[in-house]
Amino acid sequence: QVQLVESGGGLVQAGGSLRLSCAGSGRTFSTYVMGWFRQTPRLEREFVAAISWNGGGTLYADSVKGRFIISRDNAKNTVYLQMNSLKPEDTAVYYCAANLEVVTRIPYEYDYWGQGTQVTVSS
Secondary structure (H helix, E strand, C coil): CCCCCEEEEEEEEECCEEEEEECCCCCCHHHHEEEEEECEEEEEEEEEEEECCCCCCEEEEECCCCCEEEEEEEEEEEEEEEECCHHHHEEEEEEEEEEECCCCCHHCCEEEECEEEEEEEEE
């Protein structure tokens, strides 16, 4: 089992950058596939990015490809989401998630979720 805590959200102007962090508990963090998702009141939870247990494989949503970068530091039990060239449509609550199986964009494939961090991009 792993517990996840996101941080780094906030208010930023369009074109700016933010880096989200997700700290995981437990000695087995390095064995988990990690993902980032986002959700707004009007939309279902949307896949953003995912990374394999060793960082060797990544997957991105088309909407963020070329702007966002997912990475991880297993020594620090942390996964990051570097968000550049932010747009107002990136405004959402961002969640990190973990699973032991596969790098996937499907939310129900993930077993553990953080509480979320709000990102607001002003125009």
